Amino acid sequence: MTDFQKLLETLAGVEFILIGGVAATAHGSVRLTVDLDIVYRRTRANVRSLVLALAGARPYLRGAVPGLPFRWEEETLWRGLNFTLTSDLGAIDLLGEITGGGSYEDLLPHCVQMEPFGVSCLCLNLEKLIQVKRAAGRPKDLDAIAELEAILEEPKPEDGP
């Protein structure tokens, strides 16, 4: 199980954008998701912050054979880009770039700020979330995209009857 609250609290102070299923949940999705997907800012300082923040949760490559040499350190993240990890707090995907969305800097204009559990973080807005899910072109996302578009179609509070 993934403790989304503790993961978000752990990531406080790291520059990242919430995407994927948890972002969809934040926008109102009722679908089950089991991992936290984030796009992190690829600067040396932020990669260092990310490594320090998650170190206590003992991140390890998800699905890898136990005992495989994997050093959770700044250089590892800097030399790679996207990591699918398991940790003591659950599954977390650290993405340097995403299909249809690009990097942290590319996504920044399409974010909203929110404070789940009192933690200030950026979340991809609903339209961009739909756009990147469409761009990923995965058949398994069709139902999720349909749900997000249905949320987008819901009348906003100020629309009135």
Added chain:
Amino acid sequence: MREGDPPASTAAQDGAGLAYDEDMHGKGSPSIEPDPVIEAYKKDIDRTLLRESLKLTVTQRIQRLMEMQKLAKEMRRAGREALRSQ
């Protein structure tokens, strides 16, 4: 909603003063062109569940997601146990 949770009417306050209706959807993002395949999937979406979800705060939605994870885990365990006892 569990006892002690904030009332659903605080949904807009949860996003750091963010007004969901103004900012959550995507100011400045390109509009979404209808896709016939997705439109077909959309027919089966239970919009009543979405409307209930939209009444919650962001924190409450993520809390509910964690509750769903617990339920899924417990149901998998119960399913395995039932199969073993057959």
